Amino acid sequence: MAGTTTTPPPSTLFLSLFSHSQTQCKTPQHPCFKSNIEKRALILCSAKKKLSFTDQILDYIEGGPKLRKWYGAPDPFSKDESTVEDDDQSEVEEVRDAVLVSDGDSEIGQMVILSLIVKRTRVKALVKDKQTALEAFGTYVESMVGDASDKKFLKKALRGVRTIICPNEGFLSNVEGLKGVQHVVLLSQLSAYRGSGGIQALMRSNARKLAEQDESLLMASGIPYTIIRAGLLQSTPGGQQGFSFEEGSAARGNLSKEDAAFICVQALDVVPQRGFIFEVVNGDEKISDWQECMARLMEKAGQQLQ
Secondary structure (H helix, E strand, O other): OOOOOOOOOOOHHHHHHHHHHHOOOOOOOOHHHHHHHHHHHHHHHHOOOOOOHHHHHHHHHHOHHHHHHHHOOOOOOOHHHHOOOOOOOOOOOOOOOEEEEOOOOOHHHHHHHHHHHHOOOEEEEEOOOHHHHHHHHHHHEEEEOOOOOOHHHHHHHOOOEEEEEEOOOOOHHHOOOOOOOOEEEEEEOHHHHHOOOHHHHHHOHHHHHHHHHHHHHHHHOOOOEEEEEEOEEEOOOOOOOEEEOOOOHHHOOEEEHHHHHHHHHHHHHOOEOOEEEEEEEEEOEOOOOHHHHHHHHHHHOOOOEO
């Protein structure tokens, strides 16, 4: 993706997440940022051909350089510099103000990262290809490559991290401890997996097992957690539908991946004292204040804020 030589059209994925955040978060006020967003919105509205989802993701990956220009950030490090590990970094504990995204180079992991960038959050991400992540996000994301089950690497990855967002199952099942982490947000499709039958149930059996392990381990960890039990994730545009939080809805409903990523980021602002689980699918309810919505759901579940 990073080697593409042609300039892709505007990133519809970024615009979708940006439209989400306009009424929910404080967006950057850099004049260059606003100007470029307006230009891209005009181009997008005048486009006659609807992009495929694959093209949207390609646009999104290539959007890294555009993001850097919008924010006025410097160019990313060279390839040689980006591959140098900071093994000599001081052991002094950092201020815990970062959000770590596991599986950061997955499709939904990238959506979560982009939404965090729009929110002006310090982001760390576990990825398989550090150079690709650097080219996509530049200096906005501290990308790390390694085995999360390795205690030394995990300690390094968690340095300065206050919250972990797990957009896919399997991460928590492979780690022993999350020392110092103050909140974990887990996007779980366990309800959707349990609602599957026939060949679909067979195909998703391993994912279901990992999701069950993740939820069980998180509940027993003692770390405040938010488990978002989503309906079956769909590759549909986000920000165009409402939501439903009814009990049992995740077993039979669907949720846009972009909406799921956005909700994960909104969950950062409402930290429970212990644990908080809710179900969500696309539906009819429109949300204007996500913090109020989360607090209401938490109260309904009998939980309190920290």
